[in-house]
Amino acid sequence: MRHIISILLENEPGALSRVVGLFAQRGYNIETLTVAPTEDETLSRLTMTTDGDERKIEQITKHLNRLIEVVKLVDLSEGAHIERELMLIKVRAVGAQRAEIKRTADIFRGQVVDVSASVYTIQLTGTSDKLEAFIEAIGESCVLETVRTGVSGIARGEKVLSL
Amino acid sequence: MELISGGDMLVRALHESGVEYIYGYPGGSLLHVYDAVYRQSAVKHVLVRHEQAAAHMADGYARATGKAGVVMVTSGPGATNTITGIATAFTDSIPMVIITGQVMSHLIGDDAFQETDMLGVSRPIVKHSFSVTRPEDIPDIVAKAFYIANTGRPGPVVIDIPKDMTMPNERYEYVYPKKVKLRSYTPPQRGHSGQIKKAVELLLAAKRPVIYAGGGVIIDGSSDKLRALVDRLDFPCTNTLMGLGSYPGTGERSLGMLGMHGTYEANVAMHNADVILAVGARFDDRVTNATSKFCPDAKIIHIDIDPSSISKTITADVPIVGPVGAVLDEMTALLDEANEVPDAEAIASWWKQINEWRQRHGGRYEKNESQLMKPQEVIEAMWDATKGDAYVTSDVGQHQMFAAQYYKFDKPNRWINSGGLGTMGFGFPAAMGIKMNFPDEMVVCVTGEGSIQMNIQELSTCLQYGIPVKILCLNNGSLGMVRQWQDMNYEGRHSHSYMESLPDFVKLVEAYGHVGIRVKGRDELPQALEDTFGKYNDRLVFLDVAVDETEHVYPMQVPMGTMRDMWLSKTERT
Numbered sequence: 213m214r215h216i217i218s219i220l221l222e223n224e225p226g227a228l229s230r231v232v233g234l235f236a237q238r239g240y241n242i243e244t245l246t247v248a249p250t251e252d253e254t255l256s257r258l259t260m261t262t263d264g265d266e267r268k269i270e271q272i273t274k275h276l277n278r279l280i281e282v283v284k285l286v287d288l289s290e291g292a293h294i295e296r297e298l299m300l301i302k303v304r305a306v307g308a309q310r311a312e313i314k315r316t317a318d319i320f321r322g323q324v325v326d327v328s329a330s331v332y333t334i335q336l337t338g339t340s341d342k343l344e345a346f347i348e349a350i351g352e353s354c355v356l357e358t359v360r361t362g363v364s365g366i367a368r369g370e371k372v373l374s375l
Numbered sequence: 376m377e378l379i380s381g382g383d384m385l386v387r388a389l390h391e392s393g394v395e396y397i398y399g400y401p402g403g404s405l406l407h408v409y410d411a412v413y414r415q416s417a418v419k420h421v422l423v424r425h426e427q428a429a430a431h432m433a434d435g436y437a438r439a440t441g442k443a444g445v446v447m448v449t450s451g452p453g454a455t456n457t458i459t460g461i462a463t464a465f466t467d468s469i470p471m472v473i474i475t476g477q478v479m480s481h482l483i484g485d486d487a488f489q490e491t492d493m494l495g496v497s498r499p500i501v502k503h504s505f506s507v508t509r510p511e512d513i514p515d516i517v518a519k520a521f522y523i524a525n526t527g528r529p530g531p532v533v534i535d536i537p538k539d540m541t542m543p544n545e546r547y548e549y550v551y552p553k554k555v556k557l558r559s560y561t562p563p564q565r566g567h568s569g570q571i572k573k574a575v576e577l578l579l580a581a582k583r584p585v586i587y588a589g590g591g592v593i594i595d596g597s598s599d600k601l602r603a604l605v606d607r608l609d610f611p612c613t614n615t616l617m618g619l620g621s622y623p624g625t626g627e628r629s630l631g632m633l634g635m636h637g638t639y640e641a642n643v644a645m646h647n648a649d650v651i652l653a654v655g656a657r658f659d660d661r662v663t664n665a666t667s668k669f670c671p672d673a674k675i676i677h678i679d680i681d682p683s684s685i686s687k688t689i690t691a692d693v694p695i696v697g698p699v700g701a702v703l704d705e706m707t708a709l710l711d712e713a714n715e716v717p718d719a720e721a722i723a724s725w726w727k728q729i730n731e732w733r734q735r736h737g738g739r740y741e742k743n744e745s746q747l748m749k750p751q752e753v754i755e756a757m758w759d760a761t762k763g764d765a766y767v768t769s770d771v772g773q774h775q776m777f778a779a780q781y782y783k784f785d786k787p788n789r790w791i792n793s794g795g796l797g798t799m800g801f802g803f804p805a806a807m808g809i810k811m812n813f814p815d816e817m818v819v820c821v822t823g824e825g826s827i828q829m830n831i832q833e834l835s836t837c838l839q840y841g842i843p844v845k846i847l848c849l850n851n852g853s854l855g856m857v858r859q860w861q862d863m864n865y866e867g868r869h870s871h872s873y874m875e876s877l878p879d880f881v882k883l884v885e886a887y888g889h890v891g892i893r894v895k896g897r898d899e900l901p902q903a904l905e906d907t908f909g910k911y912n913d914r915l916v917f918l919d920v921a922v923d924e925t926e927h928v929y930p931m932q933v934p935m936g937t938m939r940d941m942w943l944s945k946t947e948r949t
Contacts, residue, residue, distance in 0.1 A: 222559060226494055226506070237499045267686070274683035280503040280523060283559040375558065 214243070215269050216288040216295060216365045218373060219258040219276065223249055227281040231258065234279065240264070240272050244297070244340075244362030252375070255283065261340075261363050284373055292368040298335065299343045300325070302357040303350060305332040313350055320346045331356065378546035381510035382411035385474070385541065388517035390417040391551045392472075394445050396436065396811065397421065398429040402449025403489060404476030407541035421811070421840060424832040426453050428804035430460020431830070434469050435805030436812055438791045439766060441596060443470035443524045444808065450476040451489030454535075455496060459798055461531045462500040466795030467617060468594060470529035472520045473497075477537040480508070493535050502530030507540045511547040522555040527562030528681040529594060563680060566697030566705060574652070574676040574693045575709040581650035582721035583672075584610045587633065587662075590617030590794065591655015591679060597700035598622070598787040601654060604703055607710065609722055611729055613641040615656050616779055617794040624783030625763070630729070631738075634662040635932045636776045639736040639941060639949070642932065644729055645670055646939040653677045655699045658689040659795070668937040678702045736930055736943050738780065743923060746896025750774060750849045750922040753900065754781040757819065757847055760904040765817035766809050768792065770802040770826030773855035776928040778821040800829025806844040807837060817845070817908065824850045824877055824919075834887035837915045845907050846884075846917045851924035852877060859927045863942075880919040889915040896921070 221227050228247060235242050240262060247258040262272060269287065276282050288295070305313045310332070317324060317334050320342065326333035336346055340363060347355060367373070379387070385408055389397065397420045401409040412420050423429040426448045433444025444464075448457055454475040464471045478487040494504050503523050505516045513536075520532040578584065586608075592601050598621045605612045605628055612622040613630040622629055633641035645651065651673045656662070658677075663669045666688050677684075677691035678699055685694045695702055740751045754777050757765075767782055768791040769775040775792055784790045791809065793801040806820040820827075827848055837844065849855075857872040881891030890911050892903045900920070907916045933940040933948070941949045 226498075226504070229495070230498060233498050271683065271687060278681070278683055280557065280560050 213265070214261055214263055214289070216293065216363055217260050217262065217273065217276070218286050218288050218365055219260075219282055220250070220284040220373060220375070221247070221256045221258050222281040222283060223254050223256045224281060227256070228258070230279050230281060231276065234275055235262075238271075238275060240268070244360075246362040246364050255375075259362070259364050283375065286367070286373050288365045288367060291371065293365050294368060295339055295363050295365040296337055297340050297343055297363050298337050298361045299346075300333060300335055300359045301347070301355060302331055302333045304330060304354045304356055306330050309354065313354070316346070316349050320349070322346065376548055379549050380407070380411070380541060380543045380546050381507075381513055381536075382407040382541035382543060384510065384513040384547070384549050385517065385536070386411045386415055386418060387549060388514040388551055389445060390415075391514075392517055392521045393442065394418050397445045397447045398423060398432040398808065399447030400426050400429060400449065400453055402453045402476060404450040404478055404538045405447065407538065407543055408447070408474075408476070408536070410543065411541075420447075422836065423804070424835050425830065426456035427460050427800065428830045428833045428836070430457040430471070430473070431463065431798075431801050431804035432808035433471050434460060434464045434801070435768060435791055435808030437464070437469050437471055438805070439788050439809040440812055441594075441788070443472050443521055443529075446471065446473040448473070448475055449489065450478055450493070451491045453489075454491055454493040458497065458500070459800075461497055461533070463793045463796045463798045463801060464531045465500045465502070467590065467793065468529050469531070470524040471531040472517075472524050473531060473533045475533060475535050477506075477535045479539045480537045481539075483537065493533065497533050500531070501533050504533035504535065506535045507537065510540045510545065513540070514549060514551040518552045518555050519557065522557075523560065527560075563697045564701065566678065566695040566702040568705065570693055570695045571702060571705045572709060574695060575706055575713065577650050577674055577676060577693060578608065578652060578706075579713060579715045579717055581610075582718060583647055583649040583725050584608070584652065584717075584722075585630075585644050585648040585650075586610050586612040586652045586654065587615070587645065587656055588612060588618045588621050588654045589615040589656025592618055592621040592699050593655075593787040595655060595680070595699040597703060600700055600703040600707070604707060608717055610652075610717075611644055611726070613637070613645065615659070615662060615794070616792065618656060619779060619790045620784035620787040623785040625785055632779055633938075634659075635664070636780065636928050636930065637932075638738065639930050639943060640729055640732040642930070642938045642941060643732050645673075646937055648673045651675050653679075653691075654703070655679060657684040658687070660688070663689060664932045664938055664940070665935045670938060740926070740929075746898060747921065747923050748897050748900065749926050750777045750851070751781050751926075752897070753847070753849060753920050753922060754778055754821070756900050756904060757821075758782050760908055761817050761819065765789070765819045766791065766806070766813065768802040768806040768809065768818070768820045770820075770822045770829070771797045771799045772823055772826060772857075773851075773859065773926070773928050774821050774823045774826075774849040776856075777849070780928075799826040803827060803830050803844070803846065804833050807833060807842050810842050810844045811840065819845045819847055821847045821849065823855060824848055824852065824874060824880070825854045831883070834884060834889060834915070838888040843913050843915050846915070848880065848917065848919050849922045850877075850880075850919050851922045851926070853924045855924070855926075856928070858924070862927065880917055884915070884917040889917060891917045891919065894918060894920040
C-alpha cells in the first residue's frame with residue numbers, strides 16, 4: 213500500500229542525504245519526494261511517498277526516527293489528510309486540438325500558463341490520481357514533457373505536525 | 376576572556392569530554408591540531424601504523440571500558456582507512472568519536488589533494504556525523520558527538536574538520552556546553568510499564584522458558600541484573616556471540632552460546648521453548664537460522680533500546696523499547712510484588728529435559744593421537760593458564776568460534792570480537808586498546824595466521840608504547856572457516872583458502888623487538904603458556920601454535936533449517 217510519510221527535518225546540510233541514503237541502503241523505494249523550508253527556518257518539511265506492507269512501513273518509520281536530524285514524523289495515510297501535487301505539462305496543441313485541450317484543462321481546473329503556435333503549457337494541481345487522469349484524458353501521444361512536484365500532504369482538522 | 380585556536384579548542388574539548396587516549400595518525404589537514412596535541416599533556420596520543428588499527432584500538436578500548444574511543448586521522452586516505460573500523464563499531468553498537476581532517480573549506484569540491492567526502496563515504500555506517508563550519512562551534516560539536524555516541528544505542532560519530540577551522544592565529548572564545556540537549560534526539564529512559572507487566576505475566580506462566588541475552592546487556596552494564604533475574608526465576612540462559620559473559624559461561628544455568636555455532640542444548644531449547652525473553656539481542660541471521668521456521672511454539676518478549684531492532688526479523692509478541700537495566704529493574708520489582716512464582720514442577724521437568732540434551736554433544740571433539748593439536752584444546756589450555764580471567768579478543772573465522780565456545784567467560788566486557796561485521800584484523804589492535812587501559816590484566820588476542828596479517832604492522836606500535844599483549848595464533852596454514860565451507864559445500868575444492876608462503880612469525884616478531892614462541896606439538900604447549908604469562912609477562916609474546924587444518928567447527932546449524940537442525944560432527948546430524 214502507498215504511504216505518505218511527512219517529516220520535520222533539521223534544516224542542516226547533509227540531513228536530506230541521510231534520509232535518501234537510508235532508503236537506498238535498506239532497499240526501500242521512494243516514489244516521490246518533496247522538501248522545502250518551513251515557517252521556522254531551522255526546520256524543513258519533507259514529504260515522501262513509498263510503497264510497502266505494514267511491516268516494511270513500520271521499519272521505514274523506525275529507521276527514519278533513528279536519524280538524529282529527524283525531529284518529527286507522521287504517516288499521513290494513517291488518518292484523514294489532504295494531498296496535492298502540482299504538474300506542469302507541455303502538450304502539442306495544433307488546429308482543432310487546441311480548443312479540445314483547453315476544454316479538457318478547464319474540466320480538470322488546470323490553467324494554460326504558456327502558449328506558443330503549437331504548444332500549450334498547462335499547470336494542474338490535485339492528487340496524483342487526478343494528474344494521471346488528466347494525462348490519460350488528453351492522450352499520451354500529444355504530451356511533450358511533464359514535470360511533477362511530487363506529493364505534499366497535511367493532516368485534516370486539528371492535527372498539526374510541529375514542535 | 377581567553378581566546379584560543381580551533382585546534383586548541385578541539386583538544387581541550389576532548390579532554391573535557393573525558394578523553395584519555397586518542398588513537399591516530401597525523402597528516403596535512405590535521406597539522407594544526409597535532410601541534411595543539413603536542414603543546415598539552417592532558418590527552419595522550421597513540422601513534423598507530425595504519426589508520427584502520429587506530430579505529431580498532433579505540434573500539435577495543437570502548438568495549439572493555441564502556442567509554443567512547445577516540446580516533447584522529449587526516450583527510451583523504453587517512454579518513455578512508457578508518458572505514459572498516461567505523462563499520463565494525465557501528466554494527467556492534469560501540470561508542471566511538473572519529474575526528475577526520477578535511478581540506479580547506481574553500482577547496483572542498485575541487486578534488487583537492489587528499490580530499491574525500493568523508494561524511495558521504497561514512498554516512499551509512501555512523502550513528503551521526505558533523506562537519507565544522509565555524510571554529511567557535513567546535514566545543515559544542517564535540518560535546519554533542521560524545522553525547523550521541525554514548526547514549527541510547529551507542530555508535531560511532533564522525534566529526535569532519537576542514538583545516539581552516541583550526542588555524543593557530545585565528546582565536547575564539549572557548550565555551551564548552553554545560554549540558555547537551557538535542558530536540559530531535561531523546562533516547563528512551565525506561566520501558567513501557569504495561570508491556571513490562573505483560574512480559575512478567577508471560578514469564579510467570581512459562582513452562583519451557585529460555586532467556587536469550589545479547590550484547591545490549593553488556594553495553595548497558597546490566598549483567599548483574601540479568602544474572603539476578605535468571606537465578607531467581609531458575610530459567611536457562613543462552614548468550615549470543617556478543618553477549619558472552621553477560622551471564623557466567625560456567626554458571627549452571629548457562630546453556631552457552633546459541634545460533635550457527637551454538638551449543639546443541641541452547642539451540643534445541645530455543646526451538647522447544649514456549650516463552651523466550653530476548654534481552655539486548657537482535658535476532659541476527661546467525662542466531663535464528665530460517666526465520667520462517669524459528670521457534671514455532673514460542674511467545675517472544677523482546678527488550679531493546681532501539682525500536683528498529685524489534686520485530687525486524689522476528690515479530691515480538693511483547694515488544695519493550697527501553698534500556699535493558701531499567702526494564703530488568705521494573706521486571707524484578709513486579710516479580711517481588713507478585714504473589715506467584717513460576718510453575719516449579721514444569722521448570723524442573725524442563726531442566727531435566729535440558730540436562731539430557733546437554734549430554735548429546737557436550738562440546739566434544741576428538742584429540743589426535745599425534746602431537747598435532749586440535750584448536751579446541753589450545754583454547755582450553757589457554758583458559759586454564761589464564762584461569763578464565765583474561766580479556767580475550769579475536770579476529771574472524773574458526774579460531775573466533777573456538778574461542779567463543781571453549782573459553783568460558785564469567786565476566787562481561789571480557790570477550791571482545793567483531794561479531795556483527797566479522798572484521799579480520801580486528802583482534803590485535805583491539806587487544807592493544809584494552810591492554811593500554813588495563814596494564815595489569817591479561818589480554819590475549821586469539822587469531823589465525825590469516826587474520827593476524829591484516830594488521831600485523833601494529834607490532835611496531837606495541838614496541839613504541841610497551842604494550843605487552845599476548846597473541847595466540849592458531850596456525851593451520853589455511854583460512855579455516857572458508858576451508859570448512861568448501862569442504863562442506865564445494866566438494867573440498869579449496870579455492871584460495873590456503874596460505875602458501877607464510878612468514879616465519881617467530882623471526883617476524885623478533886624483528887619487531889618482541890618474543891616469538893613456536894609450538895609444534897602438544898607437549899610444548901604448557902611450557903610455552905607458562906613462559907608467556909610468567910617470565911615474559913611484561914613482553915609482547917606471539918605464540919605460533921600449529922593446529923590441525925582438517926578440524927571443523929561444530930555444532931553447525933544446517934542452512935535454511937530450524938534452530939535445532941545441526942551438524943554435530945562431520946558425520947552426525949540432528
